[in-house]
Amino acid sequence: MKPEVIVRVPFPKESIALLEEDFVVHYAPSLELLEQAIRDFGPRTRAVVTNGSIGLTGEQIRAMPKLEIIHTVGVGFEQIDMTAVHEKGIVVANNAGTNSFSVAEQALALILAVLRDIPANDRATRDGVWEEARAPRPLIYEKRVGIIGLGEVGLAIAKRAEAFEATIGYHNRKPKDGVSYRYYASPLELAEASDILVVSCPGGPETRGIVGREVLAALGPSGLLINVGRGSVVDTDALVEALHDKTIAGAGIDVWAGEPVLPASLTGAPNLIVSPHIGGRSPEAVVAARRQISRNFKAHFSGGEVLHRVD
Template identity: 55%
Template sequence: MRPEIIVRIQFPSAALEMFAQHFTVHYSPSLEEFEKAIEEFPETRALVTNGSIGVTGDQLRRLKKLEMVLTQGVGYENVDMAAVKELGLVLTTGKGTNAFSVADHGMALLLAIARNIPSIDRRVRQGDWLKSRGPQPLAWKKRLGILGLGEIGLQIAQRAAGFDMQISYHNRSKRSDVSYAYKETPLELARDSDFVIVVMPGGPETRGLVGREFLDALGPKGHLINIGRGSIVDTDELIKALHEKRIAGAALDVVAGEPVVTQELIGAPNLIITPHMAGRSPESVSEAMNRVVNNLRAHFAGEPLVSQIA
């Protein structure tokens, strides 16, 4: 009998078909559907979710036959890890499956906000071709600060090197395998950067890390790009900094409270927003789906897993 799994998040039909070749799949992407699935499918042995949606301890405890939780991406900040350990569950992530896609998107946002591309595009469409041709800043040879030099951060640094950018970073500890300048604190990184790309994971440790003090350190010529988690940036302080021109601009792929985006944020000047899509490309989706399926098959066959956290 094929193992039963619950897919808690939205997945493309091709991925669901891939799952169905090996497992009995209960597709429950909404909270209501998931709660119903918990009650209706007590034989469920694995749960597929992601870091943003996660799963609560109460939900895990009600799935009495559950053995495994898999997150589609690298994050697992909203998975109740205390419950995972209490119940002796296996947890794997999609670490590395979308790093190249997120890095590409981060550089695209950096270049777009530096060159003011969205605003210029709108003005040209409105008939202001000649008036839109003023000089715009470059990324070339500017100072790039990377807040979180993990796998994605490293790939961003590789891309930024092609623009002759001066690269520095802040982590909880200095890396011994890179030559980029290490900054002891986030504020030092902000002060010494023209662009800061946030690539840190979410969770209590990073919540509100980018607040008023950080934005003031970045300064009126500095740009903020967030492709990490929305909770890392204090949205109210970012809105104030943009309106008061205390920073030059911001480009966000993630927002606290998403998918709800406030009118106050949308109305802020010199801002680009994309809908948490950095990790979504045909190539990365394929990589993530294969990781989930392969880890599921390996678990039920008693074989080694990839990116196992617990």
């Protein structure tokens, strides 16, 4: 019998088809469908696909007595109840490395869009405004780019920023071996030394709200904030205030607290560009992710090694 798998998140048909080659797949991309799938198939389910921001609750985990492995799409796992995971001895793995190049490109796209004011210039040009839209705009060239979270995504961002001859600094919980970039002991120190501050770290209690009023003030009136990590890392109220008060020059965010609903405060914030958490959703990244999930499930159920375990 093929192991039964519940897919908790939206998945392309091609990804479902790949899993169906080796598993019985129950597609449940909404909470309502998940609850129904757990009622109908929970006693037989041995694997679940979710993501970090949706996760899996302890109640949901305990309702699947044969659950052996949870796999996230992307690298986050902050909303998975790890107490229940450890209680039941469940394997948790993520998609580390499968979308770092994609998220990094999104970060650079947001930087360029904010610096060059591309959306506003597009609207102005379409409206027949010409000279007023042609004000000089700053470059990435020779800027100081600070990265909070120098994991695979952060390293990919740094590599791309170096192509613009930017100077790279970073903050992690501890210095990273084998890199030449300057390490800063806190987000505040990094912000003070940056023109562009990029958030690419995971969410969770340890990073919640670490980019707040003090850090934004340190970034300064010509500074930019870019968030492609997790929305919880940035204090939304502080960001809105900083944009309205021109404490910083602008921001580009692919993630925010409470997504997918965009708060009215962000909708009305000036000098802000928002994208709908699509950094890792390039076709190339989707293909890489689904292949890794399939490989890891097959490895787990055949007694092999699961890549990128996080438990």
